[in-house]
Amino acid sequence: MFLPGDWRENPNSNSNLVSRLWDHLLLPLLPLSLSSRSLQNPKSPNSTLIGASMGTLGKAIYTVGFWIRETGQAIDRLGCRLQGNYYFQEQLSRHRTLMNIFDKVPQVDKDAFVAPSASVIGDVQVGGGSSIWYGCVLRGDVNSIRVGSGTNVQDNSLVHVAKSNISGKVLPTIIGDNVTVGHSAVLHGCTVEDEAFVGMGAILLDGVVVEKHGMVAAGALVRQNTKIPCGEVWGGNPAKFLRKLTEEEIAFISQSATNYSNLAQVHAAENAKTFDEIEFEKVLRKKYARRDEEYDSMLGVVREVPPELILPDNILPDKSPKPSQ
């Protein structure tokens, strides 16, 4: 008797678990006219139909539930009092994913993915199909940051801008289209042109220019005002020219940007889900967890996997579309 669409929105599963337990324990005891819907939100408009059938018993149980919850909260407060100064009260998340600095407002395209744990602050523009992954910080407080379309800035990266450097130049950070910026990269006041590749853990200091199809190897530290020419790989600390890129590798860079923008859409859909949808899919997943396709086909049973649990197959290997050029 689950009605997932009507579950209350809660930030965690606590009360939900309780309500589910109630469903299991109490519902068999209740008369059929009392559905869990009328128990949980008796005032919501769509329950008025059933609400008419919610009798005195339902109201009584609702009131008793309220008393028990109050008791629980009182016990919680007592426990906190006993813990004294050491007790920590949890707060709502105050993390701002998009945040403005006075009048500098981040502009994010509606097709871009910005992870909820990323912070995009100040004068930042993010183009369509781009993705800002978990834990990234794009801080455009003293100057501007431009991120082109189809670009991905992977987990825990930092993009910042220079207010003043030794030569007194003021530098924005410009990242072109279809750029791949690897995990934990640090980009500070630099220019990365279209279809460039910045490897994992690379650090790009002020005034660095990575030209089109340029590549910074993983763990490289590129020093001030270095120019990485088209189609070269630089690596090491400080970064030096290593070799030329092959044609395949150049093709791989744009392929990886495409893959990432496909992947980002999956993550964006998952992260945008409301509490109700998350709980609903949890139940669905539990239901389908024990289903094995081979076993079912042996029995001659065809079972549909619910559409919510199917990922688009363009994120699977060898199935993603090739880049347009």
Place this chain on the structure above:
Amino acid sequence: MAAALARFSRRALPSSSRLLPLLRPLSSEAASPAAAAAPSPPPTSADRVKWDYRGQRRVIPLGQWVPKIAVDAYVAPNVVLAGQVTVYDGASVWNGSVLRGDLNKITVGFCSNVQERCVLHAAWSSPTGLPAETSIERYVTIGAYSLLRSCTIEPECIIGQHSILMEGSLVETNSILEAGSVLPPGRRIPTGELWAGNPARFVRKLTHEEILEIPKLAVAINDLMQSHFSEFLPYSTVYLEVEKMKKALSIPL
């Protein structure tokens, strides 16, 4: 119960208008590379959430892949586990790490630890023909700010801070990587050796005493993890705050 659920799933879907616009771009637009889109005018979509009161979810299931955390494993509250991630018992994942198993599997073995702000990711395929999953076996210590991508770490190893392990690299039993080392794709670290540098080079053989110390370090971090783990109650009480806030803003619960 299950049959009722299936019935409701059909009924609930068309009625929830929020779900459909989410699913539609996935099926239709995902097929065409978004990168090919022409430079669009500077847009701000008004419905993009600037502040999500729930914060970042710690466990992000993708399709049928749900990250699994063992009951006595510690995963810090601001860690992101997405897709096919398994954290085995006694393991600990410390603050700010991201374990993203959206292309391949990631496992963190018994009593291993992944320290602060690490990123573990997996590629589709690895150049060496090893399975392209990131597997960390038992008693492995991975230092802070490390980056691991599709690598295999055998039991009882230490990976220093700020090290980078690229696709298909293999660290064999009882080896140590120094801080800041970079393993290029497909590099294998043989058993019982110490490597360092960018790119990583052989330094020396480990002594017997040092090899014995490796699991002890993992166990020491496991002890530390216990004290952090015991600070967290199984369920947080933030939902009370949400109820309070919704009441204050007179939003129906």
